Amino acid sequence: MELQSEIIKNRQRLKLSQAELAKRVGVGEENIKQWEQGGQSPSVENLIDLSNLFEISLDQLVRGKGQQEFNEVVAGQPMSVWDFLARYWWLLFALGGFIVWALSRFS
Incomplete structure (x- = not known):
């Protein structure tokens, strides 16, 4: 309908x-x-x-x-750590790459 x-x-x-x-x-x-x-x-x-x-x-x-409508429902609720990781999991790869680079550069 x-x-x-x-x-x-x-x-x-x-x-x-x-x-x-x-x-x-x-x-x-x-x-x-x-x-x-x-x-x-x-x-x-x-x-x-x-x-x-x-x-x-x-x-x-x-x-x-x-x-x-979805944004209106979600707007009033704070994002938990798990919600953040579920949405931005790909940032872990960038952060991991930066850490590996920094350790190899400054070690």
Whole structure:
């Protein structure tokens, strides 16, 4: 249900008719009608085209949840050490490389 409403909402936000949206995505107007009524789902390629046209993520298009909602939930909570490591684990490689370089340089 979210996909149908997201297509309608974003098409109306851009002030496009179903025919104009169909032309921009490269499908027939009947496809747009089917997508908005829930009779048919867009292909993966069409979903990507729609998300690019609407300038939203695929997640927001398909599930109706955007990054902004996620940020609002997370914004009030402090990040634990484990959350930091889960998000920035790759920094350990840079830090380890720096330590190895510093030890070999100054030993």
